[in-house]
Amino acid sequence: MNQEHSGSGDPAKSLELLWRRRPAPTRGPKPALTVDGIVTAALKVADADGLVAMSMRRVADELGVGAMTLYRYFPGKGELLDVMLDTVYGELPRRVVPGDWRAALDEVARENRELYLRHPWLLQVAISRPPLGPNVMAKYEWELTAVEGIGLTDLEMDATVSLVNGYVHGAVRTAVEARQVIQRSGMTDKEWWLAHVPHLDQIGDLEKFPLSSRVGTAVGNEFDAPYDAEHAFEYGLERLLDGVSALVGNRTAPEG
Amino acid sequence: MNQEHSGSGDPAKSLELLWRRRPAPTRGPKPALTVDGIVTAALKVADADGLVAMSMRRVADELGVGAMTLYRYFPGKGELLDVMLDTVYGELPRRVVPGDWRAALDEVARENRELYLRHPWLLQVAISRPPLGPNVMAKYEWELTAVEGIGLTDLEMDATVSLVNGYVHGAVRTAVEARQVIQRSGMTDKEWWLAHVPHLDQIGDLEKFPLSSRVGTAVGNEFDAPYDAEHAFEYGLERLLDGVSALVGNRTAPEG
DNA sequence: GCTATTCTTCGTACAGTGTACGCAGTTGAC
């Protein structure tokens, strides 16, 4: 995170925007822009250069208008982010895998992962109170479908879906960070490590960390880097679903 | 994230700062500040008001000096963050639980959780290339100790430790976001929900989301909020360790 | 003690940020 926040304005205005229920004005000049047009431009900027680059001025430039013009369409930047979020959630295929909760949860994880990879700025948006737009709500409904009817309580269903979502968020965040730091520094992980080793040797406390040295070397040899995103994602997801499996298995088995 | 980054400067300078190996200058005026003093002031600001508030000017104010003075001690804000990170990692008790990998990993998770809760700004610091200070290295060594000698490969040891760390990061991030949004909005989750319901009813598509309605209601009744941090953390950690258990169990059992 | 060198503190400046305020011009309702 540096977290970016949702709009804190009144729910009526936010929901009006999310569900496109704004009544068209009868008088005054015809608006030059549309909500969808602004969101498209903002998504273009955010996808290309990240949330940091997505300033109101930059989005306005993209549309050939002044910065303050955007405030005729959105109460503030927070509300624009809300609509951007709901919009990209609409990209989820939301494929349903019936009869196999593990495959269904796997699908949920992978679709979410693809979405984060396509829109890495999503990782920086705080969603503890998600914008209640059509696609946000459809996403939650779809995720619950994956764990419906397998013997979990409603609370456990919610907790499981949250757990998978949290896992994917963390895994992709780590992967994206790793990718971005290579870009920003112009250095691969190996180069970075090799630049540090001589100075660390000089400090000379390395023998106090025998496990780190052994494991670090093994990881470096395997991946040419201290971190491999693909491997980490698969490993973690398997552990996680195994953990859920232990719970589901207990639940469907007769109680002792 | 809005991610804050580490210092990208040369490793020599960074390691010198992290390990406090800067040679004391012989000539010139006596420095008015120390590295530790600046870090303490910066931690005070970050703990109290978050990373957003921790500007160079604010830290300098805290110390009664001009903003540019700090640049005599640190090449830039990134390096200051690096030393802050290594410093708070030093707060970990690093208790070792011998002979029981599950209890040991549980301890790792809980100590990390406490650290994040005490210093929520840690959640916003990108650590894909961690500052190689004494406490960062000791932390990794301690975490590996928890899974040493239980039949995992070196790669699996690293992946397991990363998985637990990633899980804790995500769980605390969600919890902290939830706490902060209450502060910022001056609204409890229940109040927020009740403010939205009438407008959602008016939009009238709620019957398209039956699972969400049922599960959401159950969660709301149980916790008076759509999210309970304590419950989510315990539930997720148990699933995670169960998943690791499945792997360790396979490994220690004789191979087919 | 004198001077040259090194090291300190820090004021100013620059290009950015979100958005409050208010003005000028355009459109449709009456």
Add this chain to the structure above:
DNA sequence: GTCAACTGCGTACACTGTACGAAGAATAGC
């Protein structure tokens, strides 16, 4: 034709990290 409603947007404010260079302090070498 008049007025209210509406649009676009210029300006301003308080912030950010930090490059640059000036002014002064402490010491090494003589």
